Amino acid sequence: MKKIGITTTVPVEILLAAGYQPVDLNNVFITDPSPERLVNIAERAGFPLNCCSWIKGIYGVCMDYGIDTVLCVTTGDCSNTIMLMEVLKLKGLKVIPFAYSDRPNTQRMQYALEALAETLGTTLDAANRVRNELKPCRRLALKLDQLTWKDGLVSGFENHLWLVSTSDFNQDYHEYYQQLQELLAACRRRQPYLPDSLRLAYIGVPSVYAQDLYHYLENNGARVVFNEIQRQFAMPKPGDSLAEQYSNYTYPYSIYERLKDITTGLKRRQVDGVIHYVQAFCHRGIGDIIFRDALKLPVLTLEGNDDFFLTHHIKTRIEAFLDMLEHSRRSLKYSQQALV
Numbered sequence: 001m002k003k004i005g006i007t008t009t010v011p012v013e014i015l016l017a018a019g020y021q022p023v024d025l026n027n028v029f030i031t032d033p034s035p036e037r038l039v040n041i042a043e044r045a046g047f048p049l050n051c052c053s054w055i056k057g058i059y060g061v062c063m064d065y066g067i068d069t070v071l072c073v074t075t076g077d078c079s080n081t082i083m084l085m086e087v088l089k090l091k092g093l094k095v096i097p098f099a100y101s102d103r104p105n106t107q108r109m110q111y112a113l114e115a116l117a118e119t120l121g122t123t124l125d126a127a128n129r130v131r132n133e134l135k136p137c138r139r140l141a142l143k144l145d146q147l148t149w150k151d152g153l154v155s156g157f158e159n160h161l162w163l164v165s166t167s168d169f170n171q172d173y174h175e176y177y178q179q180l181q182e183l184l185a186a187c188r189r190r191q192p193y194l195p196d197s198l199r200l201a202y203i204g205v206p207s208v209y210a211q212d213l214y215h216y217l218e219n220n221g222a223r224v225v226f227n228e229i230q231r232q233f234a235m236p237k238p239g240d241s242l243a244e245q246y247s248n249y250t251y252p253y254s255i256y257e258r259l260k261d262i263t264t265g266l267k268r269r270q271v272d273g274v275i276h277y278v279q280a281f282c283h284r285g286i287g288d289i290i291f292r293d294a295l296k297l298p299v300l301t302l303e304g305n306d307d308f309f310l311t312h313h314i315k316t317r318i319e320a321f322l323d324m325l326e327h328s329r330r331s332l333k334y335s336q337q338a339l340v
């Protein structure tokens, strides 16, 4: 199958139906042995220092991995993608724009999907057949999510990794299914995490720290039981059609759509505190004001740029946050015992 780069989660069912193999450029960037090298490629080409590292990384991947066709999301992801698209065109790549509608609406989504299918030379009937083929993978990913927060058998990083990978199913959905099935079988044989670990939610775009963050949290007595956007990539509310599936997917729309999903998740998963990750120079960072106002739990905002590991400064902030959560949990317990 011919590879097509994608800049975020898109209706992969249409791409696969059209005979393309989607490649999530973000995942290639962050799993590269040297993501700094890919950022450097972009900076040498003229991308400014104050441009988000993910955008520069995507550009670096396109140049370094020989990607020649890219589907760029122009509405519902990142305003920087529009100019990235223009630069990729200049470099001779074929770029295909795709726009989510400005609000979640099944009819509008249906039009957007039909237009994309037509551009790629396929039909929504064919894409629906692919949707049915992908359903077992999506169900398995959501099962992994349940084994994370409900059964304590899956780590926060494993949860992140397998959910974030549903954007392109690691470029082979048959293998994704096979490998995930094996992992889940192994997880079911594990001893569950100790119930007294602090339970955290991770909201915001995936971080540049990848596993470093999750491991550091676990080594300090806390674990992530809710990876907000990564879970959305797995399409937890598939609805009855592709149009419904991508209207129920919260990421491209207003932050208030995300908030509904987040507040439900926090309550259901009995979360103690929230980590909001923001990327330096990203417009989404402004949403921190809204999250801090709306969420009734302590929030730690972490901003990452192009350090692909946790600095001492960030580690200290995480430790202080976890100490504060532990302290309030203990105080609450003592006051409840005093009431009895």
Ligand code: SF4
Binding pocket: 052, 053, 054, 055, 077, 078, 079, 080, 205, 279, 281, 282, 283, 284
């Ligand atoms: S982190 Fe923000 S600025 Fe960077 S690619 Fe994502 S949406 Fe765009």
